[in-house]
Amino acid sequence: MARTNNPVIRLSNVKLWRGNHMQTTNTDTKLPADKRPKLKRSIIDCDIHQSTGIDILKPYLPRAYQELVKLYGLALPSGMHFNGGLGGRMVDAFPEEGGSAGSDLDLMRKQHLDRYNIEYGILTGEGYAVHTTINYDYAAALCSAINDCTIDHWLSRDSRLRGSVFIPKQEPNLSAKEIDRVGGRSDMVQVIVSNGATLPYGNRYYDPIYAACVRHNLPFTIHVGLEGEGINSPPTGAGYVTHYIETRCARPAVMAAHLASFIFEGVFERFPTLKVVLQESGVLWLAPYLWKLDQEWKGLRVQTPWVRKKPSEYFREHVRVTTQPIEETPSREIFDHLLESIYAKETLMFCSDYPHWDYDSPSQALPKLANELWDNIYYQNAAKLYGLPPRRKEGL
Amino acid sequence: MARTNNPVIRLSNVKLWRGNHMQTTNTDTKLPADKRPKLKRSIIDCDIHQSTGIDILKPYLPRAYQELVKLYGLALPSGMHFNGGLGGRMVDAFPEEGGSAGSDLDLMRKQHLDRYNIEYGILTGEGYAVHTTINYDYAAALCSAINDCTIDHWLSRDSRLRGSVFIPKQEPNLSAKEIDRVGGRSDMVQVIVSNGATLPYGNRYYDPIYAACVRHNLPFTIHVGLEGEGINSPPTGAGYVTHYIETRCARPAVMAAHLASFIFEGVFERFPTLKVVLQESGVLWLAPYLWKLDQEWKGLRVQTPWVRKKPSEYFREHVRVTTQPIEETPSREIFDHLLESIYAKETLMFCSDYPHWDYDSPSQALPKLANELWDNIYYQNAAKLYGLPPRRKEGL
Numbered sequence: 086m087a088r089t090n091n092p093v094i095r096l097s098n099v100k101l102w103r104g105n106h107m108q109t110t111n112t113d114t115k116l117p118a119d120k121r122p123k124l125k126r127s128i129i130d131c132d133i134h135q136s137t138g139i140d141i142l143k144p145y146l147p148r149a150y151q152e153l154v155k156l157y158g159l160a161l162p163s164g165m166h167f168n169g170g171l172g173g174r175m176v177d178a179f180p181e182e183g184g185s186a187g188s189d190l191d192l193m194r195k196q197h198l199d200r201y202n203i204e205y206g207i208l209t210g211e212g213y214a215v216h217t218t219i220n221y222d223y224a225a226a227l228c229s230a231i232n233d234c235t236i237d238h239w240l241s242r243d244s245r246l247r248g249s250v251f252i253p254k255q256e257p258n259l260s261a262k263e264i265d266r267v268g269g270r271s272d273m274v275q276v277i278v279s280n281g282a283t284l285p286y287g288n289r290y291y292d293p294i295y296a297a298c299v300r301h302n303l304p305f306t307i308h309v310g311l312e313g314e315g316i317n318s319p320p321t322g323a324g325y326v327t328h329y330i331e332t333r334c335a336r337p338a339v340m341a342a343h344l345a346s347f348i349f350e351g352v353f354e355r356f357p358t359l360k361v362v363l364q365e366s367g368v369l370w371l372a373p374y375l376w377k378l379d380q381e382w383k384g385l386r387v388q389t390p391w392v393r394k395k396p397s398e399y400f401r402e403h404v405r406v407t408t409q410p411i412e413e414t415p416s417r418e419i420f421d422h423l424l425e426s427i428y429a430k431e432t433l434m435f436c437s438d439y440p441h442w443d444y445d446s447p448s449q450a451l452p453k454l455a456n457e458l459w460d461n462i463y464y465q466n467a468a469k470l471y472g473l474p475p476r477r478k479e480g481l
Numbered sequence: 482m483a484r485t486n487n488p489v490i491r492l493s494n495v496k497l498w499r500g501n502h503m504q505t506t507n508t509d510t511k512l513p514a515d516k517r518p519k520l521k522r523s524i525i526d527c528d529i530h531q532s533t534g535i536d537i538l539k540p541y542l543p544r545a546y547q548e549l550v551k552l553y554g555l556a557l558p559s560g561m562h563f564n565g566g567l568g569g570r571m572v573d574a575f576p577e578e579g580g581s582a583g584s585d586l587d588l589m590r591k592q593h594l595d596r597y598n599i600e601y602g603i604l605t606g607e608g609y610a611v612h613t614t615i616n617y618d619y620a621a622a623l624c625s626a627i628n629d630c631t632i633d634h635w636l637s638r639d640s641r642l643r644g645s646v647f648i649p650k651q652e653p654n655l656s657a658k659e660i661d662r663v664g665g666r667s668d669m670v671q672v673i674v675s676n677g678a679t680l681p682y683g684n685r686y687y688d689p690i691y692a693a694c695v696r697h698n699l700p701f702t703i704h705v706g707l708e709g710e711g712i713n714s715p716p717t718g719a720g721y722v723t724h725y726i727e728t729r730c731a732r733p734a735v736m737a738a739h740l741a742s743f744i745f746e747g748v749f750e751r752f753p754t755l756k757v758v759l760q761e762s763g764v765l766w767l768a769p770y771l772w773k774l775d776q777e778w779k780g781l782r783v784q785t786p787w788v789r790k791k792p793s794e795y796f797r798e799h800v801r802v803t804t805q806p807i808e809e810t811p812s813r814e815i816f817d818h819l820l821e822s823i824y825a826k827e828t829l830m831f832c833s834d835y836p837h838w839d840y841d842s843p844s845q846a847l848p849k850l851a852n853e854l855w856d857n858i859y860y861q862n863a864a865k866l867y868g869l870p871p872r873r874k875e876g877l
Contacts, residue, residue, distance in 0.1 A: 285717065317720075321734070325681075326742060330741070338717070338718055341734060343719050346719070370770065374766065377766070
């Protein structure tokens, strides 16, 4: 393939695909993907990026936007940095007959769904750039098109798949309208937005979104990406950064700001059934962060008297976290300590990020875990959150 | 005092002053300050905020700015949030005869320097709002006035004290000029800036500052504060936050962005003798952050080939961290694990933040430590960094 002719990109990609992540597992990360062990029990994967080409998407847009897109392109600011892998994807996830990684359901089944015994896969799409434009109505039209495409081209074709409702979060009332339009479907299991934002998500400006989430019993999922792009705030509290690795390493901090915002703005008091998912922003950093939130709350709670409980209690009750990309620790002991500190038994959910370059294979993502913890992380926590039925066949 | 008539403020403050911080020590945090144990060996405190009133500062400004300040006030944007304590200070650190906390050397000696056997105290001042104005020349004039005041009114009066060079970091060439003006003095031991910034400090825009630091063998110290104020970038990658506790909990993340910037922009390759101090931004969060930096660097180093070593190696060699406010951990075991992960034996330096409301008393700041580790944190690491002479009297 022409795209692998660049030795720098190929080199980087191969190295990563051959197991950069979670070396604490010390298992078969050196094995090629098709030689890796299958899982004995089926699992739920909370983050699979299906790709729906623009040619498929376009007919779902209102005619006026179809014309504008033809004349001017998508007009969605993004792509400020290089990424990893090949365009951010694994080289071997591109279909041989062409198209982007994640665009072919058969290949997705072969490489991921079937191979790793995925009972349910939550689709998280690719349309996050809709969150970077100030053109509210256009963003809303794009989100509707994305959601309709997900339903028609993915959810209807494999009963294992579930969808995420994209919303024009720049305009909370239009967002609520879109949630009401498609959020009542049983195959749409969450509302999803990018981590990049103009205002932290606890700001009451977003309340109509949470009212709609609660109305349809849908978790609100924040997926990393688009930090500092378009209308979003610069990606760090120190301003714009130069390299992709800097913005990537700053993503947990953006998520941290959203989490603090939810807690200290009292969102969980106003919406007591709301659940929030922090996706792809790492895991273990949450331990010292929760310690700090609790510690500072003790001293400053007089300024936010509506925050009635310790921040870590809100976290435990309302927040769920996905695994990929989890931090590698210097020892197993410290890994276990930190998992405990974030209540992983209740809060952590496996995800792979297929087919992105930093994909965590289900058999490699985490070190060996005790039975119950494994089952909670790989199945039960997600099943409970998303209201998914129990396993069809019980293995092990 | 009139200022303690507000029960809300008084309540909050008393609670905190009576030992909110570092309850993992389980020692005498409930004791009033004058009943707390003295330390057997003398120590170095890396963060003491002396206060120099505007009336003392004004005569040090050029005549034109004196006139402007008389007509318009200081014109320094800051103060977007409430703070803790009383105006951010401990109630009992205000001199009885009036003036701000930290403005009276005798009281500082009585409450802190003498009581806690401080061998050297690094003064870190209060002038950080100079970093929030776009008026470069005015910022430069203010910094010169602040530095001259520090020399005349503090360093000349107590041989234990050392000063920090304030610089108009908005304009690196003017900054270098100020470093050259006063940075050669033996009693000026570091260059200091606020954590709040328009661009992360690794950006090559700042290079003239680091050239000057290296010229005078001065560490570059980043002290929390002024995030999101004036010309500085919003305080989080998610935008402006609502409450003080949110911006406070986001400060480590701003510091993290600066740290990544130093490493991935190659500052430590261009200035191999440069040392950087991260001040008042917490400690233990650095452990998972360094794991992440190392992990991502493995996969993405092809994009920043000038970064020759693991990020954690640059950290260990070039970066020092001060203790206050350190995170409280659920167990001593995890505390020790994380200290090890950040190479605390070489990198951690005690500081009190006197007389701010979240002051850590030297006898309370940390749990009991092994002898060598204690001595490194409370003395040797700072003595080495700042080139300070050994203890005058050896105790213990």
